[in-house]
Amino acid sequence: MRILYHHRTRSKDGQFVHIEEMINALRAQGHEVIVTAPPAMEQESFGADAGAVALLKRWLPKWFYELAELSYSLVAYRRLAKAIDQHQPDCIYERYNLFLPAGIWAARKYKLPLLLEINAPILEERSRYDGLSLKRLARWSQAYAWRRADMVLPVTRVLGDIVASYGVEQRHIAVIPNGINGERFGSAPDTEAAKRALGLDGRLVLGFTGFVRDWHGLDKVLDLIASDPPNARRHLLVVGDGPARAGLERQARELGIEQRVTFTGIVGRDEVARHVAAFDIALQPAVVAYASPLKLFEYLALGKAIVGPAQPNLKEILRHEDNALLFEPDDKAGLANAIARLSRDDALRRKLAANARATIAEQQLTWDANARRVVALFRQLLAERMSSSARRKDAAALT
Numbered sequence: 001m002r003i004l005y006h007h008r009t010r011s012k013d014g015q016f017v018h019i020e021e022m023i024n025a026l027r028a029q030g031h032e033v034i035v036t037a038p039p040a041m042e043q044e045s046f047g048a049d050a051g052a053v054a055l056l057k058r059w060l061p062k063w064f065y066e067l068a069e070l071s072y073s074l075v076a077y078r079r080l081a082k083a084i085d086q087h088q089p090d091c092i093y094e095r096y097n098l099f100l101p102a103g104i105w106a107a108r109k110y111k112l113p114l115l116l117e118i119n120a121p122i123l124e125e126r127s128r129y130d131g132l133s134l135k136r137l138a139r140w141s142q143a144y145a146w147r148r149a150d151m152v153l154p155v156t157r158v159l160g161d162i163v164a165s166y167g168v169e170q171r172h173i174a175v176i177p178n179g180i181n182g183e184r185f186g187s188a189p190d191t192e193a194a195k196r197a198l199g200l201d202g203r204l205v206l207g208f209t210g211f212v213r214d215w216h217g218l219d220k221v222l223d224l225i226a227s228d229p230p231n232a233r234r235h236l237l238v239v240g241d242g243p244a245r246a247g248l249e250r251q252a253r254e255l256g257i258e259q260r261v262t263f264t265g266i267v268g269r270d271e272v273a274r275h276v277a278a279f280d281i282a283l284q285p286a287v288v289a290y291a292s293p294l295k296l297f298e299y300l301a302l303g304k305a306i307v308g309p310a311q312p313n314l315k316e317i318l319r320h321e322d323n324a325l326l327f328e329p330d331d332k333a334g335l336a337n338a339i340a341r342l343s344r345d346d347a348l349r350r351k352l353a354a355n356a357r358a359t360i361a362e363q364q365l366t367w368d369a370n371a372r373r374v375v376a377l378f379r380q381l382l383a384e385r386m387s388s389s390a391r392r393k394d395a396a397a398l399t
Contacts, residue, residue, distance in 0.1 A: 091378045180366055205279050206235065
């Protein structure tokens with residue numbers, strides 16, 4: 001199958017991981033994937049932001065930037081039209097973004113089926129965190145894309161419910177969560193070897209990966225470690241960077257536990273697995289209500305005892321006391337209590353870790369499986385179109 005993959009992402013972060021892994025999985029299965037996207041992303045290092053685009057967003061008036069986003073759709077449409085004329089794809093796969101109707105336009109013009117991958121309700125997300133000036137235009141843009149795609153692919157059922165609230169019928173919604181690249185994480189060292197490589201042998205490692213924000217609650221983990229006696233084994237390993245890092249480092253110094261906390265900063269994608277491999281307890285302390293966090297699948301694939309909040313999107317994957325230890329999000333002491341319980345219960349840690357690793361195969365949480373789901377949906381849509389076309393021809397012949 002020949003698939004035209006369209007996105008507007010320039011940041012080389014978790015979004016890039018999803019994009020690259022899906023493209024690679026589709027190509028590995030023998031499909032031809034033609035990518036239309038903003039230029040120059042491939043030259044950026046992992047962790048880079050959107051460069052000049054990020055500066056424009058920061059300094060331009062919101063209304064002007066939002067109109068510029070919508071205007072970019074004309075550029076994107078021309079790229080799509082050129083790629084369609086040149087490569088004659090069978091279908092279009094698009095990563096959803098706000099103010100980006102270009103994929104819908106191209107699909108309608110060239111009569112191609114379109115799957116729209118949705119990782120977040122961007123109207124709601126930007127309204128909450130960044131602010132939007134042209135809210136009515138933004139709402140039109142989001143509704144227009146979601147309702148006109150042949151199928152929308154939210155990453156959680158929670159997000160699927162948000163999509164449905166825009167009037168999208170359930171038969172046009174297929175939930176496909178994030179996944180894992182088995183090859184990338186299959187060669188990670190065992191826990192003890194990973195600890196030795198990082199100078200953490202003999203420690204009970206509490207680990208977190210990703211972009212560090214204040215609401216993640218890692219300050220509570222530092223307070224917990226500070227309550228331990230001086231010779232305690234618990235050690236916090238934070239793999240990543242973010243706005244909360246400086247405050248956490250300052251808190252560790254003030255608590256006198258800076259030797260029991262390690263901040264790695266941003267590490268390369270190929271280095272993530274060997275760091276996560278050192279975790280005894282993997283922390284997912286807080287998560288957006290509709291998200292499908294990439295780190296969760298890394299924790300599962302590497303067989304880690306996971307601690308996380310008992311909220312619907314995580315419970316789509318995690319089961320309390322089976323493949324994770326879940327705490328009530330409203331319980332201020334919930335995270336610390338769950339960590340304390342796992343720290344002293346070796347048998348429970350081993351049970352959760354074994355079941356976590358098995359979850360990947362049980363639920364088919366790999367990019368390869370996701371690519372197969374996508375191709376099956378495309379084939380279903382193409383078959384329906386052929387059947388519909390045949391019926392129209394038969395009806396015309398009878399008149």
